[in-house]
Amino acid sequence: MKLEVNGIEDSVLNLKPLDHFMGEHAFIRAGQWDYDRVTYDYKIGSKEKNITYYIRIPGYAVEGDVDRGNAVIKLMAPLLGKHYYPHGVEYGENENFPQSLVERATGIVEKLKVDIKNYKQ
Known part of the structure; x- marks a missing residue:
């Protein structure tokens, strides 16, 4: 599900500050990248048995190389997903x-958006 948070999608940032902002907000890039794409995930636990939700913010390099750390990343729309074991x-x-989950996820991304907006100015 695409989260409707204006100000994240189409933001363009250097990879190193982007990694910093994402880490400050508990979004993890880990191994989810290749030479021209990145994916940041935020894990949301649930009281439901064996259910985990994720916020995912993908992006791609408009210049540079993720592997070399010199990429400039353009972010895409944040997504909300549900984990289905083992698939x-x-x-x-x-x-x-649940509406409460959507509101929580939107709030998390809104907080991240503030840092991104302040960096871009």
Whole structure:
């Protein structure tokens, strides 16, 4: 599910400050990258048995190389997904999410947006 948070999608930042901001807000890049793409994930636990949700913010290099650390990244729309063991996370529009979860996820991304906006100015 695409999260409607204006100000994240199409933001362009250097990789190193972006990694810093994401880490400050508990978004992890870990091994989710290649030479021209990155993915940042935020894990949201649930009281439901065996259910975990994720906020994912993907991006791609508009210049430079992620591997070399000199990339300039353009962020894409944040997504909310649900993990299905053992198949993985589904981010499709057909997923049903509790409204409280959507509000929580939107709030998390809104806080990140403030840092990104302040950096860009």
